[in-house]
Structures are given as structure tokens and as C-alpha cells.
Amino acid sequence: MTDELHTDRLLLTPLTLDHVDDYFRVYGDLRTWEHLPGGVHTSRGESARAIERSMASRREFGFGHCAVVLREPVGDLPPGSFIGSAGAAMLAFGAWNLGYRFAPEAWGHGLAGEAARVCLDAARDTRPEAPVTARVLANNPASIRVLERLDLDLVWQGASSVAPASPDDTTHLERLVFADRPLDDATRDAVIALG
């Protein structure tokens, strides 16, 4: 089980329901969903359910998503500021899904890269047999850049449908799939099917 993680500037602790107000401030902010506006959280309950899924991943597989807090001032933000979340959750088919979302006030300081690096290492240490995957929309260059700077390779790029089958379906959008190792066909197809 991975508990606290540190980087030079960041403290990452397991997300819990104590973080729901801070988490909703970030996940309910449309600016953090510029590339996928339909994903914005519209209620505190939606954020609570996302945190509960992260807690379940951590209970069952030893790692999940983390609350990310500054250890030192960055820009106008003081130490102790909650800036967002980063981590990895185990997918149903045995691969990690790496992800992050930060408050706009924290962008542009290299913090996402710093957090993603330590989360990638933690996911690998926790379940070395599980590939680490990450999905990003092609219209999100900042996030693509974060993934490119990690020890991950692009394993697929494209759109896998012509039109969404439901409001949540993103398979028609061009996206990139990164992974920390070659994926077998079944795993690759399962990641692509997630949209």
C-alpha cells in the first residue's frame, strides 16, 4: 500500500472524502475541462463518488488518486494549498490508468509533471505486473506534453467511432494512448474502448 508521496514541492496523500470540497472546486471548474466540457462535475456528490472510486482502487490494488498539496510557495499560491489530484486507478482489465487535474492557478510551473512522475513510479512499484496506461485527447497539448516527458510511449492514436453512442461516449474524439510497455492486443483494445 502506497501512502504519502513527496516531491521537492509537493505532498501527495490518499484522496479521502475529507477532500471533497477542495476536489469539487477543481473538478467543478469548467476551465479544467476545456478539452472535454461535458466531464465537469456539477455536484459535490459527483466528486464524492469519484473519490470513492479512487478509495476502492487503493483498498483493492494498493494505489489510487492522491490529493496534491504544495509544500512551498509556487507563484501566488502559499504552502498548504490544495492544487488538484494525481494518481492511477486500476482498470477492470488489470492495467493502471494514470491521470491528473490541477487548478488553473497552479498551471505552468511544472507541477503536473512532478506529480505524474511520482505517481507513475508508485503505480509500478505497487503492481509491477500491471501496465501503466494514460489516455489524452489530441486537443490537449499540455497534458500530452506531460505524458511525453514521462517514461511512457505512444501506443495508439485515433478515433474509434464516427459518432458518440451516448452523452458520455468519447470514442469519436481523437485521442492518444500512452503506456509504459508494449500492450497485448486485448489490453490495447480495452483501453481504446474506454474512449
Ligand SMILES: CC(C)(COP(=O)(O)OP(=O)(O)OC[C@H]1O[C@@H](n2cnc3c(N)ncnc32)[C@H](O)[C@@H]1OP(=O)(O)O)[C@@H](O)C(=O)NCCC(=O)NCCS
Ligand atoms: C494538463 C495539466 C495537468 C498540466 O499542468 P501543468 O502543471 O501546467 O503541467 P506542466 O507544467 O508540468 O507541463 C505542461 C507542459 O505542457 C506545455 N504546454 C502548456 N500549454 C501548452 C500548449 N497550449 N501547447 C503546447 N504545450 C503546452 C508546457 O510548456 C509544459 O511543457 P514543458 O515542460 O516541456 O515546457 C493542467 O493544464 C490541467 O490540469 N489541465 C486540465 C485537466 C487536464 O487536462 N487533465 C489531463 C487530462 S488527460
